[in-house]
Amino acid sequence: MMSIKNNSKPYQDSQLTQIEFGGAQDVFYSWSNDQRPMIVKGEGIYLWDEQGNKYLDASSGPVTCNIGHSNPNVLRAMQQQAQELTFSFASSSRNLPNIDLAKKLTELAGEGFERALFVSGGSEAVDMAIKFCRQYRYATGEKKRNKLISCLPSYHGMTLGALAVSGDPVFAEVFGEMISMAHKIPAMMSYHRPDNQSEEEYSLQCAKYLEEKIIEVGEDSVLAFIIEPVGGSSSGAIAPPELYFNEIRRICDNYGVFLIYDEVMSGTGRTGEFLTSHLWPDARPDITVLAKGLGAGYAHLGAMLAPAALVDELSELTGFNYAHTYNASPLSCAVGSAVLNEITQNGLLENTRNMGLYLRDKLGELQNKFTIIGDVRGRGLLLAIELVASHSPRKYLPLDIEAIERFKKLAQLEGLLIYGRRSNGGIYGEPLLIAPPLNVTIEELDLIIEGLAKTIGIFEAELRTNGII
Structure with a gap:
């Protein structure tokens, strides 16, 4: 996990820990991440699973939770x-x-x-x-x-x-x-x-x-x-x-x-x-x-x-x-x-403009640092990074590695929940949406950038090891 420390009591005694993947409802999500955490609590930009692990909701769910959780x-x-x-x-x-x-x-x-x-x-x-x-x-x-x-x-x-x-x-x-x-x-x-x-x-x-x-x-x-x-x-x-x-x-x-x-x-x-x-x-x-x-x-x-x-x-x-x-x-x-x-x-439109500029600059720094960030784009706090094999010269990742899904799993291990969806198997690109709540703070954005930097570094090294880049 990234430097998001959980001070609340873990939910290890809950019956939730005994629920295996599958059954009456999970089977409908068999195409999705089979390591989806069991979320039991949300507050502000954070979510907790039944083990007490704390996650930063870096995309506001599917760009929905615009004012955070449990307001x-x-x-x-x-x-x-x-x-x-x-x-x-x-x-x-x-x-x-x-x-x-x-x-x-x-x-x-x-x-x-x-x-x-x-x-x-x-x-x-x-x-x-x-x-x-x-x-x-x-x-x-x-x-x-x-x-x-x-x-x-x-x-x-x-x-x-x-x-x-x-x-x-x-x-x-x-x-x-x-x-x-x-x-x-x-x-x-x-x-x-x-x-x-x-x-x-x-x-x-x-x-x-x-x-x-x-x-x-x-x-x-x-x-x-x-x-x-x-x-x-x-x-x-x-x-x-x-x-x-x-x-x-x-x-x-x-x-x-x-x-x-x-x-x-x-x-x-x-x-x-x-x-x-x-x-x-x-x-x-x-x-x-x-x-x-x-x-x-x-x-x-x-x-x-x-x-x-x-x-x-x-x-x-x-x-x-x-x-x-x-x-x-x-x-x-x-x-x-x-x-x-x-x-x-609460002045959230102004905050969105200001935090959006800050976040975009920080994402740009990651683009300059890492090979696999091809593009940083968007407006306000609706931003995205696009995964590539190389941004200069531009070279796209193989479709069969399902880069978005792999990246999301790695980010989850670093305490980040990120939203991305592949259109038509990724032929239109491999974008991930970075869209925190409109009331996000600079300190929270810095945590997002920290988690992204770790995830990008791990994924890039993994791609090199496998001879993909």
Whole structure:
């Protein structure tokens, strides 16, 4: 373990230590790390397993626990709401936490996001955004607009609707015949751009792919284009420049295509602005979806943000025909409000910007020190490192060694829990997300860097020993 010392009593007498891997639930995770620790406690940026081992949650789970674990203010809000009202069916009743959260969220989101609808997670929010766009076009007479465009690679969730717009050939092979898959264009993968192109040339080329695809599919049949403004697990915090998004906005306007930003991971302050789209006022999307950091690991919560003009017009025409059991759950909404209070009242956007700069500099130092760190990228506290065989000259790791999974296991032994997901077996790169909570301190960042340095050194030596680098 790294220099994270555990002062609490180990949980060795717990029945948890007697639970072997497998059985009623673990079998569903047989593809995952078979050495996943049994976590029994969380506080701040730390987690403990049943043996008393202490881990630093360096990626906020899957970039979700944006204010850390066991925040007392959020726990109080949960308890108070649970004592008053735990459930109210949104289709037949109203509840105050829903109204309160909608007001807070739309005020933070600003112009163009005056309406908010809450669901139970990111995949559901993506589904809802697509259905909203379709119902609006259908109600306004543009019934032929039913085609979607997204990027390859990309990830937008695990429901069938969200998988349809996700860019992962493995998922497409399994589920593609069951659903109408979105048309794909190459994602802007800055680290992998051709050597003979400048960033400006590459940005314009990648944006041009969208226009070409709209024309190919049919200008009057394309409904929407969905993209993460900062890439998540599929691309590893790829952060295209403003020029790219301005061009995408212009193209969507020219062809009457809705622009949807999937900010499930990048939203709610993660990149240093409440919404990443706030960075580019001229490229504001028509629809934004949020999740992860909105519930921050305390509740299952996602949201769709949309402009009043669109929502109100659809309401007058047909209404938005959409309902799930846990839409606008009062308990989840109370949690969401408490999370937003933590962000706004404790200056976490500014802290995210400052700590993000510090962390990026420190990751850059690791890149200069070690051969296998090919790239450091991202915005705010949504950062990534990409594993390679050599960063100069650039040489990629063999796919069959499953570098991300091996690195995560080694990091776990050093007391770090890190999130990374291989898209299509790693052919789009081997990125790991470094995304601590928005209230992280410099001292905690230094511990992350210390653990990463040890892990990188061990992994690099292992690769050399095996003749891979």
